[in-house]
Amino acid sequence: MNRIDQVFDRLKVRKEKALIPFITCGDLSIEDTAELVVKLEASGANIVEIGVPFSDPLADGKVIQESYSRALKNGTKVKDVFRCVELIRKKSQVPVILMIYFNVVFCRGVDLFLQEAKKNGVDGIIIPDLPLEERKEIIESCENNCVYLIPLVAPTSKERIKSITQGTKGFVYCVSSNGITGERSQLNKEVNEYLDTVKELVEIPICLGFGISSREVVKEVKAYCDGVIVGSAVVKRMVKSKKEVCSFLEELREELDLK
Ligand SMILES: O=P(O)(O)OC[C@@H](O)[C@@H](O)c1c[nH]c2ccccc12
Numbered sequence: 001m002n003r004i005d006q007v008f009d010r011l012k013v014r015k016e017k018a019l020i021p022f023i024t025c026g027d028l029s030i031e032d033t034a035e036l037v038v039k040l041e042a043s044g045a046n047i048v049e050i051g052v053p054f055s056d057p058l059a060d061g062k063v064i065q066e067s068y069s070r071a072l073k074n075g076t077k078v079k080d081v082f083r084c085v086e087l088i089r090k091k092s093q094v095p096v097i098l099m100i101y102f103n104v105v106f107c108r109g110v111d112l113f114l115q116e117a118k119k120n121g122v123d124g125i126i127i128p129d130l131p132l133e134e135r136k137e138i139i140e141s142c143e144n145n146c147v148y149l150i151p152l153v154a155p156t157s158k159e160r161i162k163s164i165t166q167g168t169k170g171f172v173y174c175v176s177s178n179g180i181t182g183e184r185s186q187l188n189k190e191v192n193e194y195l196d197t198v199k200e201l202v203e204i205p206i207c208l209g210f211g212i213s214s215r216e217v218v219k220e221v222k223a224y225c226d227g228v229i230v231g232s233a234v235v236k237r238m239v240k241s242k243k244e245v246c247s248f249l250e251e252l253r254e255e256l257d258l259k
Pocket residue numbers: 022049051059060064099128180181182183209210211212213229230231232233
């Protein structure tokens with residue numbers, strides 16, 4: 001069974017929500033990135049999303065763009081990302097999802113990429129710029145390797161939500177608002193209705209990401225989704241100190257667990 005399903009099954013029984021931090025691979029050293037993932041799990045993360053640095057991250061805001069630039073400057077390549085997951089697997093079974101731009105997968109070769117992902121212990125991938133025409137080939141290869149392709153839906157997806165999510169597994173990533181990643185002081189007011197709409201259309205868990213940067217925002221949305229994804233707010237703290245990221249996660253965990 002895929003580790004992502006195991007996590008959501010467990011959370012469902014306990015009536016808990018998933019906390020999913022995003023970090024860039026290779027902004028810190030590969031060893032430190034792996035060590036941080038283990039610490040994030042101990043601080044309350046249920047799944048970890050790891051960004052594969054890319055030179056032209058068109059869906060990302062300033063914080064993640066700059067983190068990717070530093071990681072690329074450090075020489076981070078796809079093989080280093082796999083090595084990082086391999087290191088994580090020596091110490092932890094936390095589900096790992098790679099956030100990766102299509103070009104990087106394509107250059108490696110879809111099948112080869114997914115075989116390596118599986119071999120090193122990756123559980124899912126998110127490809128924000130995946131053209132629908134290319135999806136079939138990727139989904140097939142994902143199936144063969146038991147790696148889940150996590151679909152992304154946005155408030156503008158509307159009647160396409162069903163087709164975007166069809167045949168996908170793990171969870172649906174609901175983007176809170178159009179635009180790029182990055183902290184927002186407030187989420188758009190209709191986010192709860194949008195989450196209710198998605199929930200009605202899909203059978204797998206739904207998680208919300210984009211602009212979740214504080215305990216207050218988590219409090220507002222937690223009842224409407226099965227988990228939250230927190231990127232820029234984590235990356236910003238990660239470069240300051242690992243301790244700071246961990247206490248931030250503990251705070252969000254506490255909020256999610258408040259009934
Ligand atoms: O940074 P934010 O606003 O907290 O959003 C999560 C996000 O960082 C992470 O899931 C992510 C990083 N890069 C992406 C590209 C597309 C979709 C999602 C992402």
